Amino acid sequence: MSTPIKAIATGLGGLSLGLLLATSSVGVWSAEKLVIESWRNDDSNIWNDIIIPAFNQQHPEIKLVFSPTPPSDYNSALQAKLQGGTAGDLITCRPFDVSLSLYTKGNLEGLSGLAGMENFSEFARSAWVTDDGKETFCLPMASVIHGFIYNKELFEELNLEVPKTESEFFEVLDTIKSESRYIPLVMGTSDQWESATMGFQNIGPNYWKGEAGRRGLIDGSEKLTDPQYVQVWEQMAKWGPYMGRGYEAQKYADSQNLFTLGRGVIYPAGSWDIPTFNDQADFEFAAFAPPVPDGQENCYISDHTDIAMGINAASPNKEAARTFLSWMASKDFAELYSNQLPGFFSLSNHQIDIKDPVAQQFLSWRESCEQTIRNSYQILSRGTPSMENELWNVSTQVLNGTLSAEDAAKQVEAGLAQWYKPHQ
C-alpha cells in the first residue's frame, strides 16, 4: 500500500528539487527576460527551436519567450495589452499605420540610433518611419512577394507551359478546365482577404505600373476609377469560372489543403505559403510571376514590407531588447530567418544565400521586375472607410460575380473621397 505513495513522494521530491535547480539556474543565467508579441503563430517552433537558441549562444544572459496571438486577433489583442500594461517587451510590427499609430501614442520606442539600423535601406524602412521620415520605430525583418504557385507534376501531365502573359494565363486555365477534373485556380473568397491580397494586390502592380501607380493614388493624380485599376478587377471577374465549386464558402485553409492534396493546379500565392507547402505537399511545385498584360515589356511585383520588430516603450528591459534587435540586424539573423522561413525575405542589405528553390524563384523576380508594396497600406487606409477593408469587400464580390469591375472601382473611390483630400 505504501509503495505507490512513496513513489509519488519521491517523484514530488525529485520534481521540486528539479524545479529548485531550474529556478536557481535561471537566477544565475538570466538577468532579463524578454517577451515577444507576434502574430506569426505558425512560426512558434522555428523561434523556439532555432532562432532563440542561436541568439542565446551569443547572449545567454537574456531569456526570450515567443508569445504569439492568432493573426486575426493580433492587432486588437496587442492594443488591449498595451493599454492594460501587460504587453511583452518586443512587439512585432505590422507595416505602416497600425504601427505608426502605436508610435504616436507613445507605445513604441524610437529606434533611429539603434546599432545595426544602418543595414537597412530607405525602402526597407519605409513601412516603419514617421511621415516626415525622421524617426524609425521598428527594425525591418522581412518582406513577402506575391505570385502564383503551381503543381509541377500536373503541369507536366497536362503538357502545360508556364504562362507569361495574361492571355497565356487564361489559355492554361482553359486547358486545365477542359482536359482534366483538377481545379484550375485554387482560391476561396470566404475569408475575403485572399481576394484583395492574392488577387488584387498580386496581379495589380502590372497594370498600375508598380510604385508610379501607388504614389499616384496617394498624391491624388490617379483614381481607382482609372482604367489601370478597373482592368485589374476585370481580370479577376474572369477568374470565377476557373475556381473550385462553391469557392464562395472556401476558406484559406481549404485552399491550402486542396492544393497540397493535388486537387488543384494553380494557387495564387504569397511567398509565405512556401513553408506550409514544403511540409504538406508530396509533389514538386514551383512559382511563376504575375502574368503581364499582353504586349507589356516591363513586369512589376508586389514585394511587400510586411513584418518588423519594435520595442515596447513601457518595457523595463529596454537595454536587453536593444541588444536583441541589434542582433536581428546582423547577417547571421538574416540568413537564419530567410532560410528557416523560406518565403520571408530579409530586408537587410546583407548578401545572403537562399537555399529553398521556390523561394529562390520568388526572389529572382526582384532582378527582372520592378518592386512595389501594396497600394492600400500607406496613408490610404487611415480614414473611414479604410481602403484595405473596402478592397477585401469589393474584390470578394467581383470574384463572386456579384459586382462589376466598374462598380467595384466606383465604390472604393467614393469611400476614399469621403475622407482623403487629394481624392475629393
Added chain:
Amino acid sequence: MSHPSSIQRRFPWHILFFLAPGLLIYVTFSVYPLLDTLWLGLFQEDATGQRFFAGISNYQTLLLDAAWSEPFWNALWNNTKFFIIHMLVQNPIGLFLAALLSSPRLRLSNTYRTLIFMPTMLSVVIIGFVWQLLLSPIWGISEGFLYSIGLGQYFDAWLGKESSSLITLALISVWQFVGIPMMLIYAAMLSIPDDLIDASVVDGSNAWQTFWNIKLPLILPTIGMVSILTFVANFNAFELVYAVKGALAGPNFSSDIMGTLFYRTFFGFQLQSGSITMGAAVATLMFLIILVGVMLYLFVVQRRMKRFQL
C-alpha cells in the same frame, strides 16, 4: 428587549450584510462598466491618444455620416432578421418539442431531452467549425445527403452567398439554442396540474383542444419570457458570426450584426484602427436598443398577459 416601547428601531444592518457581496460584485462588474461605457461614448481621441470631451458628436457621426450610418443600419436590420428567424423557427420548434416531451406516452423522453439540449452546452467555436465542415462544398456531407434524398440540385455554398449566409448562420444558431426554449416551456408544462387536463378530457376535448385551450394559455407567460430572452441574446450575438465569417462578416457585410460592427469599431480590423470611444458609442446604442425592446415588452405585453392561479 429592555425598551419594548422604543419607537426607534435599529438600522437593519443584517440586510446590508447579506446584500453586500452580491451588490458589490454586481456594481463592480456590471453597473460600473455600463456607466463608464455610457460616459466614454461622449469622448473622442486625438492621434496621440489624448481623450477630450466631445458631447454627442460620436452619435451624430454614427447616425448621420453615411460612412458610419450605412454599416450601422445594415447591421441593425441584419440583426432584426436574425431575431425574426429565431422567433419564427427556434421558439415554435422549442414549443413543439416541449409538447412532445411532456406527452406521457413518449418513451425515452429523458434521452431526447438530453440530446436536444446538448448543442447548447457546446462552445460556439466548435459549433461554427462543425457546421462549416458539414456545409462545406469541398469536404462537407450535406451535398451527398441532399442528393441521396433527391434534392441535390438545391445544394449551394450557402455560407458564402450574400443571399443566404445570414439565414444559414441564424439557422445554425437556432439548432444550437433550441434546447433553451424547449427546457423552459417543458418545465412550465410539467407544472400544469393533471386535474385540469383530466377535467378537460372528461369534458370531451381532444388532444389539440386541450393543448390550445388549456396548456397554451397556462404557458403563455413562459413563452413571453423565452421571447425576451431570445431578443436580448440575439442583439448581443457575436461569436458565431465571428467564428464562421470573421469580423468583416461578409460577403458584402451580409452577415454583419451589431456585435461584429461593435468589434470592428472598438478593436479595429486589419488596417482599420480601432476607436475605443466610437466603440463605446456603438455599445451604448446596442444597450439602448435592447433596453427599448425589453421596456416595450414589460409595459405593453406583459401587463396585458393573463395569469392563472394554479
